[in-house]
Amino acid sequence: MEPEEKYFSNITNRERAIFEGAITMGALFHQFVGTPVNSDTVKSLEKAIEDAMSVQPCVSSVEVVIDREILEEISNEFDYVSLSGEMLDVKVTTVCSDKQALIRLKFISELNYPLMYVEDVD
Amino acid sequence: MEPEEKYFSNITNRERAIFEGAITMGALFHQFVGTPVNSDTVKSLEKAIEDAMSVQPCVSSVEVVIDREILEEISNEFDYVSLSGEMLDVKVTTVCSDKQALIRLKFISELNYPLMYVEDVD
Amino acid sequence: MEPEEKYFSNITNRERAIFEGAITMGALFHQFVGTPVNSDTVKSLEKAIEDAMSVQPCVSSVEVVIDREILEEISNEFDYVSLSGEMLDVKVTTVCSDKQALIRLKFISELNYPLMYVEDVD
Amino acid sequence: MEPEEKYFSNITNRERAIFEGAITMGALFHQFVGTPVNSDTVKSLEKAIEDAMSVQPCVSSVEVVIDREILEEISNEFDYVSLSGEMLDVKVTTVCSDKQALIRLKFISELNYPLMYVEDVD
Numbered sequence: 001m002e003p004e005e006k007y008f009s010n011i012t013n014r015e016r017a018i019f020e021g022a023i024t025m026g027a028l029f030h031q032f033v034g035t036p037v038n039s040d041t042v043k044s045l046e047k048a049i050e051d052a053m054s055v056q057p058c059v060s061s062v063e064v065v066i067d068r069e070i071l072e073e074i075s076n077e078f079d080y081v082s083l084s085g086e087m088l089d090v091k092v093t094t095v096c097s098d099k100q101a102l103i104r105l106k107f108i109s110e111l112n113y114p115l116m117y118v119e120d121v122d
Numbered sequence: 123m124e125p126e127e128k129y130f131s132n133i134t135n136r137e138r139a140i141f142e143g144a145i146t147m148g149a150l151f152h153q154f155v156g157t158p159v160n161s162d163t164v165k166s167l168e169k170a171i172e173d174a175m176s177v178q179p180c181v182s183s184v185e186v187v188i189d190r191e192i193l194e195e196i197s198n199e200f201d202y203v204s205l206s207g208e209m210l211d212v213k214v215t216t217v218c219s220d221k222q223a224l225i226r227l228k229f230i231s232e233l234n235y236p237l238m239y240v241e242d243v244d
Numbered sequence: 245m246e247p248e249e250k251y252f253s254n255i256t257n258r259e260r261a262i263f264e265g266a267i268t269m270g271a272l273f274h275q276f277v278g279t280p281v282n283s284d285t286v287k288s289l290e291k292a293i294e295d296a297m298s299v300q301p302c303v304s305s306v307e308v309v310i311d312r313e314i315l316e317e318i319s320n321e322f323d324y325v326s327l328s329g330e331m332l333d334v335k336v337t338t339v340c341s342d343k344q345a346l347i348r349l350k351f352i353s354e355l356n357y358p359l360m361y362v363e364d365v366d
Numbered sequence: 367m368e369p370e371e372k373y374f375s376n377i378t379n380r381e382r383a384i385f386e387g388a389i390t391m392g393a394l395f396h397q398f399v400g401t402p403v404n405s406d407t408v409k410s411l412e413k414a415i416e417d418a419m420s421v422q423p424c425v426s427s428v429e430v431v432i433d434r435e436i437l438e439e440i441s442n443e444f445d446y447v448s449l450s451g452e453m454l455d456v457k458v459t460t461v462c463s464d465k466q467a468l469i470r471l472k473f474i475s476e477l478n479y480p481l482m483y484v485e486d487v488d
Contacts, residue, residue, distance in 0.1 A: 002443060003232060003233060003443065004230075004233055004235075004237065004443065007230075007237060007239040008239060008240070010240060010242075010243065011140065011240050011243065014137075015136075015137060015140055015240075018133065018137055018140060018141050018144075019140050019141070019144045019240060020144070021144075022140075022141045022142070022143075022144035022145045022148065023144045023145070023147060023148035023238055024148060025145060025148065026144065026145035026146060026147065026148030026149035026150075026152070027148035027149070027151060027152040027402075028148075028152075029149060029152075029278070030148070030149040030150075030151075030152040030153040030278050030279075031152040031398075031400060031401055032397075033277065033278035033326060034273070034274050034277035034278050034397060035274075035397055035418050036393075036418050036419065036421045036422060037418060037421070038421050040417070040421075041414075041417035041418055041420070041421060044410070044413050044414045044417045044418075045414050045417065045418060047410050047414065048407075048410045048411050048413065048414030048415075049414075051406070051407035051410045051411065052401050052402050052403060052407055052410075052411060053402065054407070055402045055403070055404050055406075055407060055444075055445065055446040056402060056446075057444060075356055076355055076356040076357045077355065077357075077368060077369065077370065078355075078357055078421075078423060079421065080421040080422075082277060082328070082329055084326070084328065085326055108126075108129075110125060111125060111126055111320055111321065111322075112319055112320040113126075113320045113321075113322055115126060115129060116145055117129040117130060118130070118132060118133050118137075118141060120132075121132065121133065124321060125321065126321065149280075151400070152400050152401075153276075153278060153279055154275075155399065155400035155448060156275060156395070156396050156399035156400050157275055157296050157396075158271075158296050158297065158299045158300060159296060159299070160299050162295070162299075163292075163295035163296055163298070163299060166288070166291050166292045166295045166296075167292050167295065167296060169288050169292065170285075170288045170289050170291065170292030170293075171292075173284070173285035173288045173289065174279050174280050174281060174285055174288075174289060175280065176285070177280045177281070177282050177284075177285060177322075177323065177324040178280055178324075179322060197478055198477055198478040198479045199246060199247065199248065199477065199479075200299075200301060200477075200479055201299065202299040202300075204399060204450070204451055206448070206450065207448055233442055233443065233444075234441055234442040235442045235443075235444055247476060247477055248474075248477055248479075248481065251474075251481060251483040252483060252484070254484060254486075254487065255384065255484050255487065258381075259380075259381060259384055259484075262377065262381055262384060262385050262388075263384050263385070263388045263484060264388070265388075266384075266385045266386070266387075266388035266389045266392065267388045267389070267391060267392035267482055268392060269389060269392065270388065270389035270390060270391065270392030270393035270394075270396070271392035271393070271395060271396040272392075272396075273393060273396075274392070274393040274394075274395075274396040274397035275396035352370075352373075354369060355369055355370055357370075359370060359373060360389055361373040361374060362374070362376060362377050362381075362385060364376075365376065365377065
């Protein structure tokens with residue numbers, strides 16, 4: 001048993017997959033919201049977010065898509081915006097032993113809110 | 123049913139309590155790590171972190187303790203440090219319907235790591 | 245001479261007042277943008293931002309006003325928003341020896357941009 | 367005259383070069399400190415920081431070096447650390463009309479502090 005596993009003996013593998021994915025999603029949002037971004041820099045930012053969040057416990061993959069339309073419509077002379085939750089569509093996949101979870105961050109128009117939810121779980 | 127509830131129909135109340143607490147803990151860490159802090163400002167920072175994270179979905183209370191010893195031992199002439207994970211001891215309590223979870227962030231010496239884990243859950 | 249002063253011997257006191265105020269303003273924006281906030285928590289967040297940024301070198305005072313109107317108009321069921329640059333009106337005053345600078349962050353409608361500029365300097 | 371220039375008519379080009387470089391450095395530090403990083407992800411993080419901060423006003427180039435030694439010495443089973451100021455060596459070059467400034471962030475051992483200073487200015 002890994003030393004840290006005793007801290008997780010009170011939850012199931014499915015629950016830990018959900019737990020670690022949720023931490024990663026909260027972390028991702030609050031680490032990177034506010035970052036300056038435009039059409040030229042969006043790709044390297046997506047890749048860095050994916051790479052950074054992939055090192056977290058139990059995370060097997062991270063896919064980040066930043067809304068290009070918003071970037072193309074920038075209407076100030078400074079030619080960039082601060083990354084906001086509305087611009088993000090993110091999938092974090094976690095694996096804990098035999099269980100897998102897919103956590104999603106997506107702006108939901110009817111809620112007017114960038115929602116984090118469990119899109120799929122074993 | 124609240125409009126957002128359909129996004130959570132695939133997990134149990136216990137799982138959602140864990141999910142929302144984990145998001146909040148990841149968010150808290152990555153929002154506030156790096157904040158300048160010293161013995162004079164530590165109280166207002168603790169309170170602001172508690173208040174800010176209490177507004178997140180399902181969160182019923184947040185307790186933040188920043189290590190005073192580290193602040194008292196600051197050994198540079200600038201008289202402050204950047205908040206780091208090692209300095210944080212945090213409890214986030216979430217309630218989802220009839221289920222409650224207590225998520226903890228604590229520096230674990232034997233792991234040399236600020237661990238987030240589920241300390242208690244119904 | 246303080247040990248750090250040799251690093252600033254190539255600029256004037258007026259320039260250092262501007263320099264340190266600008267660092268503090270950039271720091272403030274990127275540390276706190278993204279923080280969850282609503283009408284109940286806005287005061288403690290303003291105070292914590294003021295306290296945190298006041299510890300930086302040469303900073304003599306920080307005044308933070310977060311736009312209440314935006315908070316009152318929150319139109320989602322989650323009852324909070326993420327702090328954004330558009331909501332912030334900030335004054336950072338720095339003193340370097342006999343020189344003082346007032347750095348301002350303010351959303352400028354005609355620029356559609358939260359601008360940082362030197363509002364006043366000796 | 368660009369619309370924003372009236373906000374800078376009270377400072378010289380040299381001062382604005384210093385001002386914008388300082389904002390960018392403060393922003394960079396507080397946006398990215400806390401990001402998970404290890405030897406595998408360090409390159410994409412360096413590039414994303416450089417790209418993101420290059421879009422800020424007057425910034426002509428950004429060079430970021432994250433200390434590899436610290437990453438190689440990670441002594442926990444999670445195999446990553448949170449980016450801290452101690453790990454960063456950054457050069458931000460700004461140009462304002464005929465004036466250029468080089469702002470540096472570097473950990474200074476004798477100060478035990480990650481110092482931001484003006485390394486060179488016209």
